[in-house]
Amino acid sequence: MTDSTAGFSTRAIHAGQPFEESTGAVIPPLHLSTTYHPYSIGELRGGYDYSRGTNPTRDSLQQQLAALEGGRFGISYASGLGAEDAVLRGLLKPGDHVVMGNDVYGGTFRLISRIHGAVGIGHTPVDLTDVDAVRAAVAETGAKLLWIETPSNPMMRIADVEALVAVAHEAGAYALVDNTFASPYLQQPLALGADLVVHSTTKYLGGHSDVVGGAVITNSEEIDSAVRFIQFAAGNQSSPFDAYLTTRGAKTLAVRMDRHCDNAEAVASWLLGRSEVSHVLYPGLDDHPGHDVAARQMRRFGGMVSVRLKGGEAAARKVAESTRVFTLAESLGGVESLMNYPSEMTHASVKGTELAVPEDLLRLSVGLEDAEDLLSDLERAFEGL
């Protein structure tokens, strides 16, 4: 039972993953073969000829991801940025323009501004929480693509997906949502009208910090064929082993996300009670400016919490380097809790630009450990601030 009426976890566990007919293996095997023997010239056995184009293990992942986002088509790539690059190459041509959040993920900004900027794609960063400003930017620039990231990394701003999709569509632009931070369990952008969703599957979908990957999901045949062609023609697809690991991780997404949310809520409310903290950036808090929109478009508020410290850069560095359960590292969305100092780590590429993140800010990827161990770890790291 893996049709679209099946529940989220049923789809996660079964979509694209039938048992194997020839042996009865319940878990579809990992297909490493690069090439496939046809019945005769031009008459393929299972639709496969060469693995850069199609591969059964990658197909399993692509079907699983499409089912989780409620989309018809899923395409998987070697990384999140590889997926984003395929979208930009597949949908845009020189002279086209992208409007994106002024706190878009730094790697996305670098990709659009430096790699695609160099071949004539324009970009305008704007505050996505200000729908009128977005409408004006899209109209002024004649944008072909509105790039929405919500919650944003690492400022945790919430963009109103339905309102922004309407702005894009009024202007004849595509509306894309980077759904990495929420995961399809918490937020379903296609159901909110978005034309396509991108993911860094490296994060919650893979979920175990052991595989880099990316994906594009859409209901549009036109978008699918343009973006899938880049996967085949440019060769930036996920490898079979990476696809296998990602599928395995994504099966438990729902149970992991609920625990991530429970623990993040505990961490956010602990931080809120600390005198050393100036701001807790978590959309689950009633006074977060995006709380009402998040409550409308998300199932829960996610596992990411950012915090700003009154003691500035020195305090942030001290906390980042003193935790024992939270590991100081880039990335997010794995079972283990990670602590990141964005201005020198994940967002170093936007330092000194208008997208620079504050130096007193820490980003916490709250994992699945016992909440009391996470809180006592933070308690210890805050000592002497």
Ligand SMILES: Cc1ncc(COP(=O)(O)O)c(C=O)c1O
């Ligand atoms: C929101 C967001 N989008 C895209 C990416 C890029 O993904 P990857 O690192 O898999 O290329 C990241 C990576 O941190 C991210 O946080």
